[in-house]
Amino acid sequence: MSTLPDLRYSDVEDALRASVRDLLADRCPWSAVLRRCETSEPYDMDLWRRLAGGLGCAGLLVPERYGGAGASAREVAVVLEELGRAVAPVPFLGSAVLATSALLACGAGDGADDCLGPLAAGERTAALAVPFATPPGAPFPASVHAEGDRLTGRVVGVVDAVVADLLVVPATGADGPGLYVVEVGGSAVAVTLRTSLDLTRPIADVTLDGAAARRVAGPESAAAALDAALVAGAALLASEQLGVAEQCLETTVGYVKTRYQFGRPIGGFQAVKHRLADLWAAVTSARSAARYAAACLATADPDVRVATAVAQAHCSEVAVTAAEECVQLHGGIGFTWEHPAHLYLKRAKACEIALGSPDRHRAALAALVDLPAATL
Numbered sequence: 001m002s003t004l005p006d007l008r009y010s011d012v013e014d015a016l017r018a019s020v021r022d023l024l025a026d027r028c029p030w031s032a033v034l035r036r037c038e039t040s041e042p043y044d045m046d047l048w049r050r051l052a053g054g055l056g057c058a059g060l061l062v063p064e065r066y067g068g069a070g071a072s073a074r075e076v077a078v079v080l081e082e083l084g085r086a087v088a089p090v091p092f093l094g095s096a097v098l099a100t101s102a103l104l105a106c107g108a109g110d111g112a113d114d115c116l117g118p119l120a121a122g123e124r125t126a127a128l129a130v131p132f133a134t135p136p137g138a139p140f141p142a143s144v145h146a147e148g149d150r151l152t153g154r155v156v157g158v159v160d161a162v163v164a165d166l167l168v169v170p171a172t173g174a175d176g177p178g179l180y181v182v183e184v185g186g187s188a189v190a191v192t193l194r195t196s197l198d199l200t201r202p203i204a205d206v207t208l209d210g211a212a213a214r215r216v217a218g219p220e221s222a223a224a225a226l227d228a229a230l231v232a233g234a235a236l237l238a239s240e241q242l243g244v245a246e247q248c249l250e251t252t253v254g255y256v257k258t259r260y261q262f263g264r265p266i267g268g269f270q271a272v273k274h275r276l277a278d279l280w281a282a283v284t285s286a287r288s289a290a291r292y293a294a295a296c297l298a299t300a301d302p303d304v305r306v307a308t309a310v311a312q313a314h315c316s317e318v319a320v321t322a323a324e325e326c327v328q329l330h331g332g333i334g335f336t337w338e339h340p341a342h343l344y345l346k347r348a349k350a351c352e353i354a355l356g357s358p359d360r361h362r363a364a365l366a367a368l369v370d371l372p373a374a375t376l
Helices: 011-027 030-037 044-056 073-086 092-106 115-119 223-260 270-298 302-327 332-337 341-353 358-368
Strands: 126-128 143-146 148-159 166-173 176-183 189-193 205-212 214-217
Touching: 011 332, 030 341, 044 092, 073 092, 073 223, 073 270, 073 332, 092 115, 092 143, 092 148, 092 166, 092 176, 092 205, 092 214, 092 223, 126 148, 126 223, 148 166, 166 205, 176 205, 176 223, 223 270, 223 302, 223 341, 270 302, 302 341, 302 358, 332 341
Parallel strands: 126 166, 143 166
Antiparallel strands: 143 148, 148 205, 166 176, 176 214, 189 205
16 A cells, blocks of 8 residues: 655755745745736746746656656645745746656657757746636647658647747647647747736637647557646646645735724624635645645656646636635725726636646546536
């Protein structure tokens, strides 16, 4: 029988959290995030370079032989918790998690390892060219066709593609599915920004018109590599959702202690206490689910798909609930653009459908644990 992982944060994880939190507090206060949302450049690439290169966060999943930190998904989860707390406008999920995981899953010898060093150092960014809503276990995409070393097709709703230097593109050719690396730039690759609910994490459409590409995984491994990236992304996204929920809870508790009505803090009213107590319990259980998913991913535990489905089904809804309570319990100020509550609500709602909706993950969980399908 396998030993259950220790879900407590290690000293290394605590030190990493402190470093990331200090950087975000200095470079990414919510007021700066809100100002950036009003500009044509939603990403803070200076912050990204400090986070990726300065702190080495972009290379946490990358082995040391490729220039990375050789850490694990547990450390990545800690970073995502802090990024969720700050709704930081950086391409960490798309580049350091999704695209990097896909390249790592391709294996050595196919050319994927050539991309990992620059990505780990923060010198380049990448995006996985699939719709952001794609869940683990989805069929291999057929929207891009490969003819030799040229790709043609269109992918909608790609996360972090706007600032990507490289695209990791699933495509089908005459011999079957493959994963290809495409350099962004030139007339053959067009990245078009779409209107996004979450202004801190834009999505874009990618159009390829005979774009030059290098295949890094062939028919024997491409589908498995793509699915591994989607599993990693979904498992670790739960930690970002946990960070969003924790920040919303802490902000709201702090506010109700100081906001007075009828001569007393509104936090003293029993109805408010009950709502926040229920939210605290939900966030606590979300922390356990997210930590377990990250721990399973870090050790390649056979339970990783079950843990991922549980974490996504639960953490998605907890993050949305926490953000909604944050807006409502802040009263009138919580509904204004000048207050950061809407940033968290938009991030939570966008993440709720990212990499599979809660219902999709519950259906996957039912199949994984042999529960009968619901009948209507």
